[in-house]
Amino acid sequence: MTKPEISKLGYVSLVSTDLEKSLVFFKEVIGLEETEVMDGVHYLRAWGDFQHHTLSIRQGDRAYVSHIGWRTKQKEDVLAFKELLENEGINVQRIEPWTTPGIGEAIRFTVPSGHTFELYYDVKKPAADEKRASVLKNQTYKAWAKGISPRRIDHVNLHTAEDWKETYSFFQDVLGFKLREYLKEDDSNQILAGWMSVTALVHDVALVSRQKDELPTPARLHHLSYWVDDSQDVLRAADICREHGLNFCGPGKHSISQALYLYVADPGSGCTVEVFSGGYLIFEPDWEPVAWNASERAFGNTYWGDSITKKEIIKHTIEA
Amino acid sequence: MTKPEISKLGYVSLVSTDLEKSLVFFKEVIGLEETEVMDGVHYLRAWGDFQHHTLSIRQGDRAYVSHIGWRTKQKEDVLAFKELLENEGINVQRIEPWTTPGIGEAIRFTVPSGHTFELYYDVKKPAADEKRASVLKNQTYKAWAKGISPRRIDHVNLHTAEDWKETYSFFQDVLGFKLREYLKEDDSNQILAGWMSVTALVHDVALVSRQKDELPTPARLHHLSYWVDDSQDVLRAADICREHGLNFCGPGKHSISQALYLYVADPGSGCTVEVFSGGYLIFEPDWEPVAWNASERAFGNTYWGDSITKKEIIKHTIEA
């Protein structure tokens, strides 16, 4: 049996304590499009996302990420992953096809970092309704309809208080993520944060180790991220966030990934969204992970701009 | 035996009838960095390229592309490709390791479109000398040192008068390129142009069919392309090209690939370079190639901006 593979980040399933506020935030400020509303769950995507949704959001008693969905490379990878995971002693839940609108047969499980992941292959890629559809055949919706108007989902950033060794080897060895850049202790190889991808992006997922007493629960989402095409779009996002009275950090440029950032919190769920642009792509098949020492953390985080080191918003995470 | 795979476009080996002019163009106007000069060949790369070079250029009696280098995914893919190609009846030439500076063991052969390709895996990724090195660990040179200052090589665009069916099936079935978008006859499936990639880019190579009487030789290079991060960099490139008295077309935006373009000719070799930004990435593993009809060609080429349909520079190709 060939090793099953993940092709891409699919979607984040978010629960908000104030759905109304969250919808204003994601639809009007971020500018996502709504594909469908079913059973009180709103399915959203960016104008350049192809899959049915890249974010789902519903009302709940507490704000948290229910699970994070990843698409496999092939249909048979879903069950192959099930077998592989069970061999690793992981408890795997099977989800009936299309239980989640737009998502076919799926499996869900808890990774060693404590987060719930979902794997699936079959998806619906519904066209936009005529009024919102782009005149371009290769683009889902018209761009620039509302708010910041990102092109597509980019990555998730997860925080964990669980064992770093187990976590990183699981992400790499079992799930097949490649380590692209990482932050380590100055005097040891202990990884403090890792940027990992299955794509040419520097990261589809970042994993940050935190002390147990730093986190209310052991597994957290720090942020999910949407991509904009141009640097100036990040500046425009700052204008928009300021005018909406939102709490944000940025614009700034990361050294790690070289990307521009702006972090803004959804006032409904407390979930942080990173508006992201620039950076580099990795096409080299023998990429040597770039190591940053703990003493370089501030520079690694912020090449220039509004530093994320001391901002309150940057310390915030939600349960995941 | 697993099917060998190509990981990425590596470099273009260019011959110029006026090396001095070409070097001014590529080093001062485009703003590439010189890694090395050996035996009269200049090895250049962009500030964000990692490999030893993405362009080599030398003096010759006529301007042409000697060959186009592609890196395989694994070391063993080079010889596996040799076997695969010979099974296809292709004549394969073995190149001694490091004959080309920075490039290890390689094979060369002519693809059905008439172009010479090289495949290799082993490479050198020399660091920049201290004066030009970036302060960033994940970036080779300082950006913005000179001219347009692109980040990295992006793609090549090849024109051919050879049989389209044989060509496209070879690129897809033997070399493993995936068709991402294509232009076809209105009333048949005959492909007139195809955008293909082994990466998440919409194209690492575009292949355009032309009539034999339209091309001086059956296999030609239309352009090679370097990437800039931001739309505005393409506008800045237009300022720079105009001030240098260069012939160019653009800026404009393609519908196909959604990328911004500016085409400018190297006055030394006549080779066209596309300055390229924006566009979309393909992470979906089941991407359905986007079909454009011949009657949509002008719109497919130019979404808006300086139309490439009637410009002389856009008709120009060099031998390859």
Added chain:
Amino acid sequence: MTKPEISKLGYVSLVSTDLEKSLVFFKEVIGLEETEVMDGVHYLRAWGDFQHHTLSIRQGDRAYVSHIGWRTKQKEDVLAFKELLENEGINVQRIEPWTTPGIGEAIRFTVPSGHTFELYYDVKKPAADEKRASVLKNQTYKAWAKGISPRRIDHVNLHTAEDWKETYSFFQDVLGFKLREYLKEDDSNQILAGWMSVTALVHDVALVSRQKDELPTPARLHHLSYWVDDSQDVLRAADICREHGLNFCGPGKHSISQALYLYVADPGSGCTVEVFSGGYLIFEPDWEPVAWNASERAFGNTYWGDSITKKEIIKHTIEA
């Protein structure tokens, strides 16, 4: 008596044959804000305009510009201009204060180019309603609420078939405009087009001479223009216009004024709007007008980009 002076372009009073379409265009696509609707007239301004409106628009049987309003430097300039104009033999109409919402005492008259100008000093600068008001004390509305979202009105471009000598001397000697750049016959000083300003802008008004048989009526508006802060905003405007199925020319960069342009037609009135950015400011008190010869016209119009020379939209004018 000190010579009265004009301080700035105030507003354009436009009549549309399809008000509804025009309002969608100006409010949703261009992204102007509505200050007030009175007696069927809609009063609009950009988010960074301070005056009550910079565009008024109403339904009519034919599309035309009723008049163009200019603000004087001082209150007493209005009547001083009246006297000056009457001394020049110009018939001057007095408009009761606040007949036009937001505009105090005014005079109207026909300039030798055939266009109707209005001069006034007293204005209202109403604050935005709370929901739309910027959090910035020095900015009227939130930016980026809808569409292209320009900052402010910039200039008007007038075409005339009337005598060029009389026209230019009137604009300069009577109204006090300074000639900044001009296009002239190769072998004489006959001015074919002039860019003139009372401000530091290269032009508040451009005046273009046309043959009588080229124009349906002797005095026409070619376009009115709104300013965006960044080059990329012009590219974004192109995306927006294409997605709205609008006819436009650009983006491109003028040599004359050095500004970026995109011309798009209001489908309601046929009036062209130029989205404008960049360019230079003139602070030198002894500015020597920059002369361009007729043979340089194409280059003067388009430094690079989508050339305005042969586009149909660029030939279009409306009665003024």
Added chain:
Amino acid sequence: MTKPEISKLGYVSLVSTDLEKSLVFFKEVIGLEETEVMDGVHYLRAWGDFQHHTLSIRQGDRAYVSHIGWRTKQKEDVLAFKELLENEGINVQRIEPWTTPGIGEAIRFTVPSGHTFELYYDVKKPAADEKRASVLKNQTYKAWAKGISPRRIDHVNLHTAEDWKETYSFFQDVLGFKLREYLKEDDSNQILAGWMSVTALVHDVALVSRQKDELPTPARLHHLSYWVDDSQDVLRAADICREHGLNFCGPGKHSISQALYLYVADPGSGCTVEVFSGGYLIFEPDWEPVAWNASERAFGNTYWGDSITKKEIIKHTIEA
């Protein structure tokens, strides 16, 4: 006699303790062009400056601004200002025409803030040498030749420990600057900082009041500023400054003036340069100065981005 008027900021005359370093900074990093070197003084300007120079720089024992030059509106204004100033009890020094290359008859005097101003009208506007000249008739040099490559000088920011009332009334009543925005004590009208202009810019000069014990000498230059056309140019400037190992603050956006900023220190003289873009222009003749309270200072300074409130570089001034 009509009141004499200033038309624009002309140039800053800077003395550096390390001329070589300063020249690398201003010519290679900022990217100014050198018009002339005479008697050890280097005369520099931006590619879009028309006057002979907008910065002069020479070696000295201590770093300071010798004087700041302003151009009057008319030739006769120079001597009219002399008379006006002497009537105010100001000691005025006459400078022989062309003592400073490019500057005709001039007067110099100390303003109540303690700074030395020069007024002149006659200037030389030398064309660029052929190699560096723009292909545009209305632009001095080719843009983008080196470094940040700003278009033109923008403004100066002066700090003073002298009496605010005397200073502001002198700038307004004698020199004719208009107050555009100002920062004041929360509970009184005492001005803490004022942004003033004779042009349509929000400020040609900013004047900031400081306590005597905060400043080594009573009159200081906080920064001089050069303009870039686009927001992204400020981001590009940040890349360039970081790669040159320079100390800087930004990018960020001011609320006051709405402009983007990046402050970077010349390592030769310690003089700070602000790279500046965006913002608004004031054409309204009855502009009401925008008042900000001391308690709004941080927001007034930084709308978003790298906050200037606590950065060491922002506290730095040089003698003036």
